[in-house]
Amino acid sequence: MSDATLPKGYEPADVEARWGKHWEDNQTFRADPQAVLEGGREPYSIVIPPPNVTGALHMGHALNLTLQDILCRFMRQQGKSVLWVPGTDHAGIATQNVVERQLKKEGKKRDDLGREKFIERVWEWKKEYGDRILNQIRRMGASVDWTAERFTLDEGLSKAVREVFVRLYGEGLIYKGNYIVNWCNRCHTALADDEVEHAPRKGKLYQIRYPLADGSGELVVATTRPETMLGDVAVAVHPEDPRYAQAVGKMVTLPLVGKEIPVIADAYVDMEFGTGALKITPAHDMNDWALARTHNLPVIAVIDDKGLMNENAPSAYQGLSKSACRDKVVEDLTALGLLADIAEHDHSVGECYRCKSVIEPHVSEQWFVKVAPLAKAAREAVPGQTRIVPAQWEKTYFEWLDNIRDWCISRQIWWGHRIPAWTCQACGELIVQTEDPADLKTGCPKCGGELAQEDDVLDTWFSSALWPFSTLGWPEDTDKLKAFYPTSVLVTGFDILFFWVARMMMMGIHFEKQVPFRDVYIHALVRDEQGKKMSKSTGNVIDPLEMIAKYGTDSLRFTLTAFAAMGRDIKLSEKRIEGYRHFVNKIWNSARFALMNMPEDGGAPGVSLEDACVSAPLANRWILHRLEELKDEVESATLEYRFNDIAQSLYRFIWNEFCDWFVEMAKGDLYGEDAAARDATRRVLLTVLSETMVLLHPVMPFVTQEIWSVLPGVADKELALQPYPERRPQLKSSQAARDMAFFQGVVGATRTIRTELTIDPAKKLSLIIDTADAAPGAQAVLTDNVHLIRQLARIDGADMGPGRTGPRASGTAVVEGSRIFVPLKGVVDFGAEVARLDKELGKLDKQLTALRGKLSAPGFANNAPADIVAAENEKLAGLEDAKAKLAALQERLKSALDEEA
RNA sequence: GGGCGGAUAGCUCAGCUGGCAGAGCAUCGGCCUUACAAGCCGGAGGUCACAGGUUCGAGCCCUGUUCCGCCUACCA
Numbered sequence: 001m002s003d004a005t006l007p008k009g010y011e012p013a014d015v016e017a018r019w020g021k022h023w024e025d026n027q028t029f030r031a032d033p034q035a036v037l038e039g040g041r042e043p044y045s046i047v048i049p050p051p052n053v054t055g056a057l058h059m060g061h062a063l064n065l066t067l068q069d070i071l072c073r074f075m076r077q078q079g080k081s082v083l084w085v086p087g088t089d090h091a092g093i094a095t096q097n098v099v100e101r102q103l104k105k106e107g108k109k110r111d112d113l114g115r116e117k118f119i120e121r122v123w124e125w126k127k128e129y130g131d132r133i134l135n136q137i138r139r140m141g142a143s144v145d146w147t148a149e150r151f152t153l154d155e156g157l158s159k160a161v162r163e164v165f166v167r168l169y170g171e172g173l174i175y176k177g178n179y180i181v182n183w184c185n186r187c188h189t190a191l192a193d194d195e196v197e198h199a200p201r202k203g204k205l206y207q208i209r210y211p212l213a214d215g216s217g218e219l220v221v222a223t224t225r226p227e228t229m230l231g232d233v234a235v236a237v238h239p240e241d242p243r244y245a246q247a248v249g250k251m252v253t254l255p256l257v258g259k260e261i262p263v264i265a266d267a268y269v270d271m272e273f274g275t276g277a278l279k280i281t282p283a284h285d286m287n288d289w290a291l292a293r294t295h296n297l298p299v300i301a302v303i304d305d306k307g308l309m310n311e312n313a314p315s316a317y318q319g320l321s322k323s324a325c326r327d328k329v330v331e332d333l334t335a336l337g338l339l340a341d342i343a344e345h346d347h348s349v350g351e352c353y354r355c356k357s358v359i360e361p362h363v364s365e366q367w368f369v370k371v372a373p374l375a376k377a378a379r380e381a382v383p384g385q386t387r388i389v390p391a392q393w394e395k396t397y398f399e400w401l402d403n404i405r406d407w408c409i410s411r412q413i414w415w416g417h418r419i420p421a422w423t424c425q426a427c428g429e430l431i432v433q434t435e436d437p438a439d440l441k442t443g444c445p446k447c448g449g450e451l452a453q454e455d456d457v458l459d460t461w462f463s464s465a466l467w468p469f470s471t472l473g474w475p476e477d478t479d480k481l482k483a484f485y486p487t488s489v490l491v492t493g494f495d496i497l498f499f500w501v502a503r504m505m506m507m508g509i510h511f512e513k514q515v516p517f518r519d520v521y522i523h524a525l526v527r528d529e530q531g532k533k534m535s536k537s538t539g540n541v542i543d544p545l546e547m548i549a550k551y552g553t554d555s556l557r558f559t560l561t562a563f564a565a566m567g568r569d570i571k572l573s574e575k576r577i578e579g580y581r582h583f584v585n586k587i588w589n590s591a592r593f594a595l596m597n598m599p600e601d602g603g604a605p606g607v608s609l610e611d612a613c614v615s616a617p618l619a620n621r622w623i624l625h626r627l628e629e630l631k632d633e634v635e636s637a638t639l640e641y642r643f644n645d646i647a648q649s650l651y652r653f654i655w656n657e658f659c660d661w662f663v664e665m666a667k668g669d670l671y672g673e674d675a676a677a678r679d680a681t682r683r684v685l686l687t688v689l690s691e692t693m694v695l696l697h698p699v700m701p702f703v704t705q706e707i708w709s710v711l712p713g714v715a716d717k718e719l720a721l722q723p724y725p726e727r728r729p730q731l732k733s734s735q736a737a738r739d740m741a742f743f744q745g746v747v748g749a750t751r752t753i754r755t756e757l758t759i760d761p762a763k764k765l766s767l768i769i770d771t772a773d774a775a776p777g778a779q780a781v782l783t784d785n786v787h788l789i790r791q792l793a794r795i796d797g798a799d800m801g802p803g804r805t806g807p808r809a810s811g812t813a814v815v816e817g818s819r820i821f822v823p824l825k826g827v828v829d830f831g832a833e834v835a836r837l838d839k840e841l842g843k844l845d846k847q848l849t850a851l852r853g854k855l856s857a858p859g860f861a862n863n864a865p866a867d868i869v870a871a872e873n874e875k876l877a878g879l880e881d882a883k884a885k886l887a888a889l890q891e892r893l894k895s896a897l898d899e900e901a
Numbered sequence: 902g903g904g905c906g907g908a909u910a911g912c913u914c915a916g917c918u919g920g921c922a923g924a925g926c927a928u929c930g931g932c933c934u935u936a937c938a939a940g941c942c943g944g945a946g947g948u949c950a951c952a953g954g955u956u957c958g959a960g961c962c963c964u965g966u967u968c969c970g971c972c973u974a975c976c977a
Contacts, residue, residue, distance in 0.1 A: 008937085198974085205977085223977060273976045287975040347977085392905070396972070399904070403974090494972085525971090562925085563914080569906090569970085571913065579926060582939045593936035644915070648924075663936080671935095748943090754931095755943040761932055794934085794942095847921070854920090859957035868920055868958095875921075 010588040012552025031083030033483035044080035045484035052091035057136035059526040062544040073698035086144035160470035183362030185307035205345035222274025231302035239265035374506035416457030465503035468516035554700035562647035604713025605682035612680035619665035745815035750793035753811035764796035773817035808896035
């Protein structure tokens, strides 16, 4: 048995380090597929949303991990076989950027190293820094199975990626083509639609004159990007626009370029906007691209993939950057008198979600996934096979899937899964296969010629989309996959509902014929105190690691849990975390108290709970009753993802009930001479504390484990593997609840009188209670617990029974029909009591007025359910009784005052 | 433009299927009462955004309005 005392203050750093290591060394959370496949145990599995290897733990991760951990630890208690898969994602663009920056410091570029050397270099970086975020996950206390850890670029997952690519290609769901895509000049790669973020920017709207070639006038077009005019191929107007009806079909002369381009009509054009004439630049605008296709217009790119004007621009502009070219174009147009207007114009501009530079639509050869068929299945699976919680997100999910466009999956970078496609240098044959031809030592199957692999790699999200089954060993049919797929729930923020969740749904359904998860729980975003998104540039980031260092992991976890109400963002401030550290301290000290009051020999109390419950005192009956209710509350709240309710129920129970009332009431028995009573109360104290530790453990794993490990009579020190506390329905007692409420009312009323009349706390008062009108059993509650009333209300003498009356000069109150008297003569100037009673009477009046109004309202008695009517009438009677008694007591007091005067 | 969410105590937020408006923090008053001053006891503080409607009864359901967030979209 370990030393059954605890240090005075809780030291989170030491405790967390110790138990964290213990869990990992002992592989406490290692999942066992055989327990499911052969043992018949129910599986429960979660795959972690893999953070970027380049990432550092932020509050969003902290919340995400906390909620998943609560679920996993709770499900273990429920007897499930739990697998929580940790891992990271290779974050193609982000990681490549990091290493490129590193190279830059050495004065090198990636091209200086070449593809192979560069990738080696990234792996080196990954080896050195890639574990950072994983170690931070450890500090959160996450009960993941570290033996199951995966990385999107590791061998198994790479195999899965190739398998998926090849199969989709074979099914015609992946194709290659020349299309306009979102292009980031800085990252030098294509991006998917949803990797482009739109941000409002202040810009200008330029109006440019395009003279009609026949000299019959001009069209004025409006544009925010004048430099693109060099690539214009047409001007479009609305077919029903009378202003331009005669111009349709004519040619205009493109200024600065000098060539003639047609005026076309298309209903896409908004007559209201600008001049109603739209210049068409198919190579540099998504919409223009679409128009050009319907009208069979040529595509002329004038900007290259680095953002510089290319050889298709007039020589005067070639080689200029976009912005330099814009300046020159504006200057030249002005000189020619062709610039009709410049106006301020706010519009939204696409930015790269990784580097925030402006996205340039760019025509290039790319690979795409044809998503429509996949999206259809993903849509139909909700809510039948996969439930989105809270359900309000279903709409967002549907909306996106309904409007989805083909997914550009090729990226012009090096770090990632290289596309498994080879082109024959001799005959141009395209080969897509899982095996590397080089490994197979084969050439072109058609002509035997030399094969060259695609340079591009796949979008990181392509591999992330496979995460729920690739991490379980797919495409092999592993035991893990059999036991744990589909996963039980995916816990994530709504910000990657599209990027990731929808795509996992598509891939999971397509390749495993089953949805990847039963539930998707969408949690809040963590924001700062003002409700702003935390970001490094704003400087409003609260660093979870710093908070852990200062307040401990449990405080942080509890705070996040307490604020994780469904469907609402969390506004977090350091003060809240600090506040909940007080709660951790409270728990710690209540455990210290309990341990100080256990048998001296370090063993458990010598009485069973069953025996302790025989003729148990009020405090014991009541707290055991409440403990049973708590088990129900915590269980249902967890099963329904009501995380804030878990926190609230536990907080209230531990602090306001267990500590404030039970412990105080137990002291009498614990310190008393009656050995039987002492042992019984010790047993109850230990039972409640230890079961509470189990209930609290999923939220606060460290402090509960530390306390658990020193509790007397605990055979298994591994709290994480304890079953959920057994139910003892026979201990539920509404009578105990009622008795306790009465007891608390009496103590509370007495305390209020004392404090309100500013009576010295050290001054002992006497107490007289008239129980003539009390509920059955109330007298016994008082008689049996008079010693506790003395102690808690700081009372000296007590006289309680039907018909008792105190002196007129008493502080008075009415509790559930019983009259309370606190004699004040010689204690305090009791004039203040008259005023206090006025206030109390006022409160009663207010309630009475409202209640009488309700009861007398026409139709209430007839229409309301009988039990409600009865309850309301009973309430009215109680209030009327209290008011009458209190008013009479006040009169007595006044007469006493008059006599004195 | 479309969609979603929010408005409840000074602050941050709970309030499940309609039935006495709650908590934490802050605040005020009093306490070093032998687990805890990171604590204990007590008090004060609300026209539940606004206007209608349904109902015996609305913070909750319905309609409209205002003000805030957020997501999404191809008005150049």
